[in-house]
Amino acid sequence: MGSPPPKLNVLELFCGIGGMHWALTESGVEFEVKAAVDINTVTNSIYRTNFPKLNLLQREIKSLTTEEFVKLQADVILMSPPCQPFTRVGLKKDIEDDRTNAFIATLRLIETCHRQAHVISYILVENVKGFEESSTRDVLIETLNKCDYVYQEFLLTPLQFSIPNSRLRYYCIAKHKSEGNNFIFAHQPEVMLGIPSAAQPTLLSKHSYIDIENLTSNLTGQEMTAALDSDERIAPLAQYLLPNSTDYILSSEAMEYYQGLDIRKPSSRNSCCFTKRYGRFHVGSGSCLSTGSHLEDGREEVRFFTPDEISNLMCFPQLKFPENISRRQRYSALGNSLNVYVVANLIRLMVSK
Known part of the structure; x- marks a missing residue:
């Protein structure tokens, strides 16, 4: 140093x-x-x-x-x-x-x-x-x-x-x-x-x-997403995920936004920026994660990243939340950090x- x-x-x-x-x-x-x-x-x-x-x-x-x-x-x-x-x-x-x-x-x-x-x-x-x-x-x-x-x-x-x-x-x-x-x-x-x-x-x-080339390009674009997901120098999302997150699965009403969602897999090597609107606004507020299952209409089942997973991606070593802080407040606080x-x-x- x-x-x-x-x-x-x-x-x-x-x-x-x-x-x-x-x-x-x-x-x-x-x-x-x-x-x-x-x-x-x-x-x-x-x-x-x-x-x-x-x-x-x-x-x-x-x-x-x-x-x-x-x-x-x-x-x-x-x-x-x-x-x-x-x-x-x-x-x-x-x-x-x-x-x-x-x-x-x-x-x-x-x-x-x-x-x-x-x-x-x-x-x-x-x-x-x-x-x-x-x-x-x-x-x-x-x-x-x-x-x-x-x-x-x-x-x-x-x-x-x-x-x-x-x-x-x-x-x-x-x-x-x-x-x-x-x-x-x-x-x-x-x-x-x-x-x-x-x-x-x-x-x-x-x-x-x-x-990383083209750093300031549109990182949610399909070409950039493909380039990042193929870059093995970047860690996969799986390293930052936690088990037992079934209560974060998107509701059927939220799935109406399916075409606009940024859906990632555990093997993906990128995720969009999580904002304070995450969990309330489904499009443009951060990525969602495929559970690996499919719905009856053939679409992937997706869930939100949990606050602890976003905390992991933001490299907080052991961030603790007070019990009285709601999920919405946790997302908002992380989005501003x-x-x-x-x-x-x-x-x-x-x-x-």
Whole structure:
């Protein structure tokens, strides 16, 4: 990994169910989360179940003051702000969407700390594909430049790490110039579509890194699906599935959408991105799985992936849900989260010297 940093004090914003915290754990970097902040009561209850002793603040992120910020003595800010202003199924109001306010307020806070000589050494931002073309992204980059950071933007999918899920996401890693004027690879002004070869030795070995051509193509297209299913470098879905999931079989009413469903088999080596709408909207919210049986009309019997299976595909090592969290809430919380393994590798890449 190169030379690891000393123990890092981390502030986790828009913490959701704790994807960034799990990624820190998986990264092998020594850290302490000084505080995690989110306003969502459901995801906070999931976070608290998994990290009961952590300083979890249920409050508006934009209410954080400079004094509070400095008192936490954070070296690292990890954040996954709301994606709805940029998602393809949303209104794409971008910076005009009120849900960007907390993120913009955080950037202003970083700028204030910079003026007061309180240095945040590292910043990592995750969001949906499309963020890289937004005005909100422009404010992020303007802030990083103004506050003396070097940074690199990426579009990455778990498929590149041999994980059979096409959750293509935007990432930006930033390092203050007091920590060095570059990463362990040469900075590129454009968004990178892969991990540069010079940085690949830093990657974790649990999953092999692979190059995938036409990464940003329509991953649900038949040609791309066939190409991915024939790529034996990607693990089959069977490795992520659990037994006894008969209560997740689609109802006869749901099967009316059969022609529009993205149906995979345990041998498949890809699945569509699971969104917070999964389990309620049958088309465009994530893949379904063939049970291997057929209905009387000859169609395949299909079921939803369970929340635990989606958790496996997102590389949560042992995510626990409170018993009072419904199936719908579990799907929604996972749909708003991130792939732990991808972020763990970006954390390693960000802090390596």
